[in-house]
Amino acid sequence: MANDKALSSQYSKFIRELEIENLYAESASFELKNPVTLEAPMSIKLKDTPKVRELSEDHLVAEHAYRLDIKERRGGKALVVVKATFVVVYVIGGTPPDDVLRRFLKKNVRVNTWPFFREVALSSLARMNLPPLVLPALKG
Numbered sequence: 001m002a003n004d005k006a007l008s009s010q011y012s013k014f015i016r017e018l019e020i021e022n023l024y025a026e027s028a029s030f031e032l033k034n035p036v037t038l039e040a041p042m043s044i045k046l047k048d049t050p051k052v053r054e055l056s057e058d059h060l061v062a063e064h065a066y067r068l069d070i071k072e073r074r075g076g077k078a079l080v081v082v083k084a085t086f087v088v089v090y091v092i093g094g095t096p097p098d099d100v101l102r103r104f105l106k107k108n109v110r111v112n113t114w115p116f117f118r119e120v121a122l123s124s125l126a127r128m129n130l131p132p133l134v135l136p137a138l139k140g
Contacts, residue, residue, distance in 0.1 A: 010096070014104065017092065021089040021090060022088070023089070026087050030080070030083075030127070031081045034077060034079055041072070041073040044135070045070075048066045048110065055101075065085045066113075082124045082125075
């Protein structure tokens with residue numbers, strides 16, 4: 001319990017001392033695998049992978065890659081794939097401990113990049129003349 005309190009305190013301090021300096025899309029792509037209308041029952045799988053690109057005493061550069069796969073529920077035939085990678089540059093007030101950094105990648109980097117991926121995914125579907133989807137919530 002004391003460890004959790006210490007981690008929470010370190011995490012809160014790290015968050016208070018950081019600012020976003022830059023956030024940009026590094027790459028994005030979409031692919032219509034099979035002509036579809038997205039009216040049949042579908043399976044939606046979302047994978048997101050945040051990681052540290054660079055870390056120094058005063059900067060953290062994080063990368064966050066997303067992949068959205070839409071498949072037929074029966075048979076699992078691939079219908080649509082949307083991918084995008086975002087980079088976020090943070091100004092930080094010191095190098096955080098590893099456990100604080102892991103928590104930050106999993107929670108905050110997601111919060112910062114998720115709206116941008118949603119826009120890429122939904123506009124990509126529109127460009128393929130497909131109806132908009134309600135994307136699953138990020139959990140974790």
